Amino acid sequence: MKGSPESPHSETRARGPSFLRVAVAALALLTAVAAWAAGPYVEGLTWEYRGRDLVASFGVGDALDRPDLKELIQSTQPVNLFFTVEVVKHRTLWKDKLVVRHVVVHTVRFDNLTRQYSLETQVDDKVTDQRAVGSWAEMASYMKEVKDLTVTSVANLEPSEGGYSIRVRVHVLTNFVLWIFPWDVQTPWVSQTLETP
């Protein structure tokens, strides 16, 4: 293609830095969004009334596959996953009221001699389960799931105009940004509306 030999180059030169800046900014934004989106997430939040209790099950995805967490576990350091479960009561023109909160901690410690994973579950600082498994898959299955957690009694859920929600968030890891800023790697809150019995 023939034409003015200068104009295309001039345009390119003139627009080049601008495009480059936009591209870099967009890439940075996409990377940030992707990083945010690629973080751990709550999965399988289910609940049911079992007798007079509200029982919930939930798990966390993309947590134990993280290289930093894997390295931590393989280094025989104890690793904790914090599952925070809250039931909140919605109020009109006012902030939600916390009805109950439970913190379930799953802890794993790898023994490099026996190659066993010691697992432990604490619910509100009380040990409710301890066991050892011999494989990563068993450990991961244990760590990422909380099954049939009794959240609260139905008696605590009075009929309300605003209704209730159950929400879960999982704290996976604490990193440090720029050397000094602690940065929690955790899931966003996942919430479901409770239907009062």
Added chain:
Amino acid sequence: MRPRLTPRTFMILIACVGLLMVGGFILVIRRQQEAENITPAGNYLLTALSLVNLLLMMVLLFVLFRELMKGFIAWRRQREGARFRTRLLTAFVLLGLLPSLLLFVSAILLIESTVDRWFRSPVGTVASASQELVDKTLDMVRDESYRKAKALAWQLKKISPELRPALTSHLWQAGDMDAVALINRDGSVLTKMPPEFPAPTAYKVDKIFQPGGLLGWIDLTPVPTVVSGVEVDDHTGIMVGMFLPKGLFAQAKLISDNNKQYLQIHSQRQTLKISMISSFLALTLLVTFVAVWIGSQLFREVSVPLQLLLEGTQEVSRGNLLHRISYDGRDEIGQVVSSFNQMTHELEASKAELERSNAEIRAASESAERGRRYIETLLETLNIGVISTDADGQLRTLNPKARDILDMHPGEPMRNLVSRPEWGPIGSVIAGAAKRSVANREVMLNTRRGHVILSVTVTPLKGPDGKVFGSLIILEDISDLARAQRIAAWQEAAQRMAHEIKNPLTPIRLSAQRIRKKVREGASDLESAVMEGTTTIEREVEAMMTIVNEFSRFARLPEVHPKAASLPALIQATVASYRAASSTVDFRLDLPSDFPPVRLDKEQMGRVFKNLFENAIQAMDTSGQLFVGLAEEAGQAVVTLRDTGPGIPPEARSRLFLPYFSTKRKGTGLGLAIVARILEEHGGTIRVDEEYRDGAGFIVTLPI
């Protein structure tokens, strides 16, 4: 004034902040290193501690930024001392920041390389290889136990379930395995040897009945045992345990523990870097802040007194000498401030003194002005002419009478006077006065109004140091007085002349009458009488001729022709002629041999001394003592003549130098008049020596 932190308080504060930061960092690091049970609360603690550190750093940065901004704003607004402040702060920031940043960057690079080198070192390889060795060894035991479990399960599968416990016990007793347990699917134990062999957990049971079974599970209690298990059939499973040798297990555990520590440290390498870098960052900020603060403090210590000094100088320049700087520093700046206060104090005192002096000067000036006006009025109203000149002879003052005497128009400039012919005689008197203390001379001026006889008195004006700074010329119109004096003098002279002439006339008349009588009587002694009478007449006429000749000579004194001559020689020569003729007179001379030459007319001056010597000799009646002295005084030759005669009566002293005044019975009265006139022609004077009491004394002065 806003209270400021004292350096001591600030340093304590900085120390506390530094300790808090260091403590916070240590706590964070320890928490991170010992984080075995990190909970959200623990994370909150970490977060809180990090935020504290962050807050402290923000404070440091804020203070740094604030100081720099204050300096920048002050510099932009061109405030006093802003440039100095900016320079000082910049210098201290650079002094603090550059080495700190250098150290910080060096530390980061060192930490990065060192920490990475730690984990790249053979320690990691050794730890990993050792762990692998342990794993392989344990794997061998695992495989062995699993193989034995499978072999036993194969044997048990071939016999009836009732016989299986017995066979199991038999095989264990045969020593083929360290421990064995036959279990049901529900986890119940059918048999196990030895008895302390732990019953299987649910997890193990579950694994045993899964495909593949339980492979090499290691129990550490009661003794380290590798347990493997497989199912025999759907209801029964077999679990075989192999005890790990104590030595092997201890070594394996040691290796695993070491490897565990290495892995933990390895996993914390990033945290380690972060902690170290954070600490260095905090220290860098702290050092920088301290440098900035010290710079700021130094600036305040310097700038505050400087500002006070600046304000003080401005106040002083506005004239406020009461301004004092309040500053208590004992350093050099304090000394400067103290000197400034001392200076303003002295300036104030000087100003007060100056004002007082000014008032005095003003009063003196007003007094002088009053005096000047008084003198001016006096001069204006004086009936004598007053002229003053400066040292260069320029006319300075000319009062109206002087203008009137000199016939000057009212607006005619003074400088015109010196160019007028009337000024000539006055100028000669002034020139003569330059060599004497006071000169007085009568001069006759031809003005447009006719002849005017002036008495001109010139007095040198001398300052306190004796230096002549001008002349005061008094002009007195003595035309009428001179005329009256002249008339009186001539009257007296006429009387004396008449008397002198009358005296010979009487003998002449008597001689003539006697001759006429003798002739009329025809007396016999006529001839003798004629002879006597004519002789008397001739003698008296001769006397009258003498009188007339003297008068004629006084009237026709020759003009003076002065030349440089030796006055001592002239006096010596004159004295010599009298010393030969008057041997009874004792001449005493005091004549210096090195006397400077004097301009004089030797003939006229010889006549002066002859007249004076003759008068003295006649007064001493030809015997006595005559002293003649010569000295130089104030640029004049002073000749002192003292005789031992009867002296001069006081009443005669005022008329001594008038013509035809004489105290002698036979004197003509012209001698001293001629002397005075000759001396006047020479610019000299003669006066009676009032101090001398033993005879007559005269003092003759001549300009040298």
